[in-house]
Amino acid sequence: MITVIIPSKGRDTLKRSLRSLIFQTNPNWTCIVVLDGVEYNDKIDDHRIIYYSINKLGNDINGAGLVR
Numbered sequence: 001m002i003t004v005i006i007p008s009k010g011r012d013t014l015k016r017s018l019r020s021l022i023f024q025t026n027p028n029w030t031c032i033v034v035l036d037g038v039e040y041n042d043k044i045d046d047h048r049i050i051y052y053s054i055n056k057l058g059n060d061i062n063g064a065g066l067v068r
Contacts, residue, residue, distance in 0.1 A: 002029040010038035018044050 004021060008014045014033070021031055022044070031049045033040075037056025043049075 002026065004029060004031045005034065006031060007034045007036055008038075008040070009036050010040045014040070015042055015044065018046075018049060022046060 006014070006017060018031065018033070021029065027048075029048060033049060033051045035051060035053045037054070039053065040051065043051055
């Protein structure tokens with residue numbers, strides 16, 4: 001089992017990243033998307049993708065690290 005953690009501000013690249021993950025040859029994965037202070041309405045319906053919304057944490061250079 002592979003687990004991928006993606007911190008996100010809800011950018012357009014999130015959907016592209018998730019689609020890339022879905023089309024991998026190994027289907028044995030789970031993805032945790034942590035939405036950093038944003039609402040994301042363009043969610044992909046796949047049981048392997050889990051979305052978490054949190055209060056805004058990432059503001060500077062280490063923002064993604066804080067969100068993870």
